[in-house]
Amino acid sequence: MNLDDAKRLDAADPLRSLRELFALPEGITYLDGNSLGACPKATPERIQRAVTQEWAQGLIKSWNSAGWIDLPRRLGDRLAPWLGARPGEVLVADSTSINLYKVLHAALQLQQGQRRVIVSERSNFPTDNYIAQSVVRAHGGELVLAETPEDIPALLDERCAVLMLTHVNYRSGRMHDMGLLTRWAQQAGALAVWDLAHSAGIVPVDLLGCAADFAIGCGYKYLNGGPGAPAFVWMHPRHEGQVFQPLTGWLGHAHPFDFDSEYLPAPGIQQYQCGTPPVLAMTGLDTALDVYDAAQQRGGMRALRAKSLALTEAFIAGVDARVPGAEIHTPRDAAARGSQVSLSLPEGVDGYAVMQALIARGVIGDFRAGVPELLRFGFAPLYNSFADVVQGVDALADVVTSGAWNAPEFTSRAKVT
Amino acid sequence: MNLDDAKRLDAADPLRSLRELFALPEGITYLDGNSLGACPKATPERIQRAVTQEWAQGLIKSWNSAGWIDLPRRLGDRLAPWLGARPGEVLVADSTSINLYKVLHAALQLQQGQRRVIVSERSNFPTDNYIAQSVVRAHGGELVLAETPEDIPALLDERCAVLMLTHVNYRSGRMHDMGLLTRWAQQAGALAVWDLAHSAGIVPVDLLGCAADFAIGCGYKYLNGGPGAPAFVWMHPRHEGQVFQPLTGWLGHAHPFDFDSEYLPAPGIQQYQCGTPPVLAMTGLDTALDVYDAAQQRGGMRALRAKSLALTEAFIAGVDARVPGAEIHTPRDAAARGSQVSLSLPEGVDGYAVMQALIARGVIGDFRAGVPELLRFGFAPLYNSFADVVQGVDALADVVTSGAWNAPEFTSRAKVT
Numbered sequence: 001m002n003l004d005d006a007k008r009l010d011a012a013d014p015l016r017s018l019r020e021l022f023a024l025p026e027g028i029t030y031l032d033g034n035s036l037g038a039c040p041k042a043t044p045e046r047i048q049r050a051v052t053q054e055w056a057q058g059l060i061k062s063w064n065s066a067g068w069i070d071l072p073r074r075l076g077d078r079l080a081p082w083l084g085a086r087p088g089e090v091l092v093a094d095s096t097s098i099n100l101y102k103v104l105h106a107a108l109q110l111q112q113g114q115r116r117v118i119v120s121e122r123s124n125f126p127t128d129n130y131i132a133q134s135v136v137r138a139h140g141g142e143l144v145l146a147e148t149p150e151d152i153p154a155l156l157d158e159r160c161a162v163l164m165l166t167h168v169n170y171r172s173g174r175m176h177d178m179g180l181l182t183r184w185a186q187q188a189g190a191l192a193v194w195d196l197a198h199s200a201g202i203v204p205v206d207l208l209g210c211a212a213d214f215a216i217g218c219g220y221k222y223l224n225g226g227p228g229a230p231a232f233v234w235m236h237p238r239h240e241g242q243v244f245q246p247l248t249g250w251l252g253h254a255h256p257f258d259f260d261s262e263y264l265p266a267p268g269i270q271q272y273q274c275g276t277p278p279v280l281a282m283t284g285l286d287t288a289l290d291v292y293d294a295a296q297q298r299g300g301m302r303a304l305r306a307k308s309l310a311l312t313e314a315f316i317a318g319v320d321a322r323v324p325g326a327e328i329h330t331p332r333d334a335a336a337r338g339s340q341v342s343l344s345l346p347e348g349v350d351g352y353a354v355m356q357a358l359i360a361r362g363v364i365g366d367f368r369a370g371v372p373e374l375l376r377f378g379f380a381p382l383y384n385s386f387a388d389v390v391q392g393v394d395a396l397a398d399v400v401t402s403g404a405w406n407a408p409e410f411t412s413r414a415k416v417t
Numbered sequence: 418m419n420l421d422d423a424k425r426l427d428a429a430d431p432l433r434s435l436r437e438l439f440a441l442p443e444g445i446t447y448l449d450g451n452s453l454g455a456c457p458k459a460t461p462e463r464i465q466r467a468v469t470q471e472w473a474q475g476l477i478k479s480w481n482s483a484g485w486i487d488l489p490r491r492l493g494d495r496l497a498p499w500l501g502a503r504p505g506e507v508l509v510a511d512s513t514s515i516n517l518y519k520v521l522h523a524a525l526q527l528q529q530g531q532r533r534v535i536v537s538e539r540s541n542f543p544t545d546n547y548i549a550q551s552v553v554r555a556h557g558g559e560l561v562l563a564e565t566p567e568d569i570p571a572l573l574d575e576r577c578a579v580l581m582l583t584h585v586n587y588r589s590g591r592m593h594d595m596g597l598l599t600r601w602a603q604q605a606g607a608l609a610v611w612d613l614a615h616s617a618g619i620v621p622v623d624l625l626g627c628a629a630d631f632a633i634g635c636g637y638k639y640l641n642g643g644p645g646a647p648a649f650v651w652m653h654p655r656h657e658g659q660v661f662q663p664l665t666g667w668l669g670h671a672h673p674f675d676f677d678s679e680y681l682p683a684p685g686i687q688q689y690q691c692g693t694p695p696v697l698a699m700t701g702l703d704t705a706l707d708v709y710d711a712a713q714q715r716g717g718m719r720a721l722r723a724k725s726l727a728l729t730e731a732f733i734a735g736v737d738a739r740v741p742g743a744e745i746h747t748p749r750d751a752a753a754r755g756s757q758v759s760l761s762l763p764e765g766v767d768g769y770a771v772m773q774a775l776i777a778r779g780v781i782g783d784f785r786a787g788v789p790e791l792l793r794f795g796f797a798p799l800y801n802s803f804a805d806v807v808q809g810v811d812a813l814a815d816v817v818t819s820g821a822w823n824a825p826e827f828t829s830r831a832k833v834t
Contacts, residue, residue: 023473024473035477036476036477038476039468039469043473048464051701052456055644056440056441056456056460059449060781068645094512096693097692127692129680130666134663134664138663226468226472227485227693228693246554247514247548249547250542250544251544256543259543259785260543263546263547274514275514275645276644278644278645278646278647280464280698281698282645364476366477369676
């Protein structure tokens with residue numbers, strides 16, 4: 001695929017007009033929406049209004065008059081259809097890590113001490129495993145990590161309380177079969193907890209259809225809620241009234257404004273709210289969900305997924321053809337692929353330096369240390385185009401084959417991320 | 418004090434110019450900064466820049482180039498001097514409730530199961546007692562609540578692991594003697610945990626001087642960080658390396674960007690960070706702290722406290738003189754008073770309706786149900802004036818004595834807060 005081919009595909013893309021809803025910098029090919037989503041054009045003005053009108057002018061009254069108090073539930077309702085959930089089942093609150101802590105405690109409490117093992121993958125995003133380590137420590141249990149996805153089924157034994165997986169792996173972009181693994185876990189007597197950080201708004205998710213138990217996820221990746229945007233949490237309604245989550249803040253109380261001295265959990269998902277919602281951050285996510293409304297009118301998840309797969313497939317084909325020695329670590333099987341492509345480079349080529357050189361040329365992906373070192377390129381069908389794919393492949397091929405990465409300004413590792 | 422007297426006092430106020438740094442609505446007397454602080458004039462533009470430049474243009478690079486990754490520590494360093502703490506000891510993160518959960522678990526873990534009782538007050542802000550209930554449940558302990566402040570010392574026995582108090586009570590505005598109670602708690606073998614929600618930036622706090630153990634507090638009250646702004650957490654450096662807090666998210670790891678599979682807590686306060694910081698909300702608090710820099714140049718906490726006490730004293734005197742039957746529930750003793758005045762009205766006068774009628778006249782305080790029902794008026798010396806005191810007293814006296822509150826638009830309780 002060359003740039004002309006790409007432009008023909010872009011012209012035929014039913015989602016092409018959505019790119020106009022984002023404030024992307026000139027001359028940049030942004031392939032890191034899996035890490036931090038782009039900024040919708042409507043967001044600055046909407047947040048400005050929240051600051052200057054709702055806060056500065058409305059002051060304390062805005063908890064009611066601007067609907068601040070309803071934001072966690074209202075945003076949850078807006079997210080629900082993208083997760084295969086119903087309104088009233090999703091809450092937007094806190095961070096992904098904190099929401100995971102809530103649902104893992106709830107899940108272990110549901111197991112009533114009969115089972116205390118959480119099963120996950122060693123390659124899971126570290127925060128998930130760190131939180132799980134803390135939760136099993138509190139329950140006198142154990143975190144057991146599969147070395148490969150194929151090892152998971154054998155770990156679903158009579159000790160297993162919870163199977164906790166990130167649906168799409170942050171390093172490899174490999175997507176688990178949520179329905180199958182949920183069924184296997186539940187057949188073994190375990191509960192299924194899904195981290196949708198790399199799934200929400202980008203791959204089809206059907207939590208109710210899979211009859212999963214709990215899910216959490218992130219607001220600032222494909223959802224474009226802004227840096228550090230609040231996260232979300234979902235619980236299957238069959239667990240309503242059965243669970244206890246330990247972050248018992250006042251806004252998870254059944255009657256928060258009665259100021260009772262005893263904690264009484266609110267029914268359903270509301271129990272997962274803890275403290276006062278971060279209104280400005282919530283407003284960013286609220287605005288970003290307007291773009292999803294527009295996507296819904298242009299084919300919804302079916303169109304997003306089709307475009308996402310076409311973008312990643314074209315990128316993989318381009319790398320195969322033009323970057324000698326690059327190895328693709330993301331499944332070529334579309335059914336097992338999220339919306340990113342991860343690759344390693346031949347021995348002797350410094351992946352970190354390659355990414356710095358790409359960024360210097362205006363192509364932004366990211367680099368992940370580990371074994372192997374990976375370059376990750378995320379594709380966000382709301383704003384990425386086939387032209388982005390070609391520009392990404394062109395730059396990568398040139399940086400690697402020319403040896404341009406091998407310069408002190410790229411190889412020096414002073415930066416944090 | 419009449420309006421002319423007030424204007425003379427305002428003209429002599431060394432802090433008077435700070436009011437100009439806030440975007441207060443025309444015609445409003447805002448006496449609820451203890452609940453939600455006012456918006457600094459610089460905030461809209463600063464947040465706008467964070468959205469349009471740092472996020473939209475800088476994208477993922479801004480974690481380094483805009484210093485996002487350092488915000489939790491940098492804001493903590495800015496707050497530290499207002500808390501009697503040193504740079505490096507304070508972290509800005511999550512919500513007050515969540516930070517309290519972290520430090521209570523850390524404190525109970527320090528007690529190594531020898532002591533499992535948390536002592537607090539029944540009149541503490543509910544979220545504190547709810548979180549404490551959850552933490553003692555996890556440790557097999559008990560929450561014991563003093564009915565009055567005078568009952569506290571007797572509860573500091575050999576079972577007491579932690580004395581957890583809000584320094585300034587949210588209902589009464591009564592301020593505890595932090596030094597004395599910390600000493601008593603520690604002499605009894607307990608640890609002292611202080612909630613500074615109604616203290617930070619408004620009354621003198623000397624955490625190191627008192628040798629307190631842990632403290633947490635809120636960013637959106639007197640600190641003016643914006644609705645739902647992130648909270649803060651402090652730990653005495655003597656506990657460094659001794660504690661475990663269970664919200665073990667990746668950014669509390671000693672080497673978060675190594676993506677290790679085992680959790681290794683960062684040294685010191687950094688361990689209390691959990692997930693990704695909410696950048697836009699942090700930016701609001703960062704901007705608000707610039708106003709504190711300006712206050713520092715005009716006499717700092719000494720000047721703020723002197724004005725705060727003068728404002729609350731003048732308000733109390735006005736209510737005594739002009740609101741028949743009103744009872745002041747805030748200590749008249751300046752040493753025991755925070756920066757709010759809480760009062761109840763005579764039997765038969767509906768406090769809720771009185772507050773609605775005041776709001777309709779442009780005087781905003783708040784109403785708290787309970788026994789007794791209280792009207793609360795907060796005084797923020799950064800922007801409140803003596804003229805505000807007179808306007809507040811005038812409106813309250815008129816609404817109560819005229820019976821204007823007794824109209825359906827004020828007595829109807831459809832609103833949430």
